[in-house]
Amino acid sequence: MAAPLFLLAPPRSYTSLVNAMLGQHPQAFGLPELCLFNVDTLVDLWRGSNTEISENGALVRHGLLRAVAEIYCGEQRTTTVNMALAWASVREQWDTGRVFQEIVAKLHPLVAVEKSPSYTMSVKRMQAMRRAFPDARFVHLVRHPVAQCKSLMAINDGAFALKVEAFELGEDYALLEPQIAWHDINLNILDFLDEVPADQQLRLRGEDVMAEPQRYLREIARWADLRDDDEAVDAMMHPERSPFACFGPINALFGNDPNFLSGPTFRPHKPKLPPLTAPVPWRTDGGGLYPEVVALAKEFGYS
């Protein structure tokens, strides 16, 4: 079966858009966030496990239910999502790698494209992806730390930073600090990619894709051994055509960032790149980026 392509990035790094764009390639199929590798066994997505709590409750399952409804029934309605629940029920004791393999086999010869930012919270989760798909390709999507952190703090006051223990600890205080999440999650990805052959990985700056989408989407397609002609590139410029680029039926509404679901159309733009040395907007004490964060950002090509 065609090896899948995974996007690896912290949340708020253009992953929803890029995933949907790549997924619109004529030889690919963009999936919603399946979150399968968050747990070992499919049933644990419902009940949690001894080592992992069931993250986000029911929301974590919406992507999988919508995907199964679309792939096996051709549409996403309450009835087909109920069918997807029955499908999952029959496979509840399966290893999640095996579940993903079945979905990928069903999509063959299309290349499955998926991203779940929660995978990057742990190197072990990403290693599980590679065990299931040794030939998978990985795109490490990076974003400027200040822009990403600002976006992260705008969602539920930075609740994600709490989830990944991103806080600054002083003698008598603890302060939520999203740049720690940016740094540590990107290190998780780098640690994981150390184990991946060079020809199976690619690093891209999200800002570059936003500013010159045709150029970079064409190069990704070429790297992934997909067609890179004008027709294929033009198809990728329309993420809004994805069957998952909208809210789902009432019993599986999400499966992706709600902001993307309510406005998936792509418009090329050149994101501003703030300086790495200025005070960061989410701190009230005038503090800036940590030296480690600046060093990593420079490694990614930001200056």
Next chain:
Amino acid sequence: MNAPPSSSKPPRKRLSPSPENPETGRRDPSYLSPHQRALRTAMIDAFNAKKARRFLERNVKHISVNRDLADGIKFLFDEHGRPPANAPLEDVIEERRLIEYQIVWFEGILLELRNRLIRVKEVEDYALEMLSRASPDE
């Protein structure tokens, strides 16, 4: 656009103060010292209090009383509460059925409102508790 070379590198050091749980690979606050855990808990409490405060600000609405609840109920009785002297039995039965149906309807609404009140009280109690535990300068 570059594919980074794969090479063995020294372990990369994380910035999160919570050590890694070797079983899950995720940062785990249970490995912090008691003092660090207390600081972390205070931070989370402040975060939740702020969240509850914002939720309350968005959702407190003016409550108005509906004074027209009984307007739709039709009675066969006159202004003295007496039924018409020649009221047909069919009409009396129909009126009885209508009133029983409306009672069932009102009982359903009452039950739903009681359930909602329980949930709203839980949110209110939790929010007040969070506010009382938040530090003064939050």
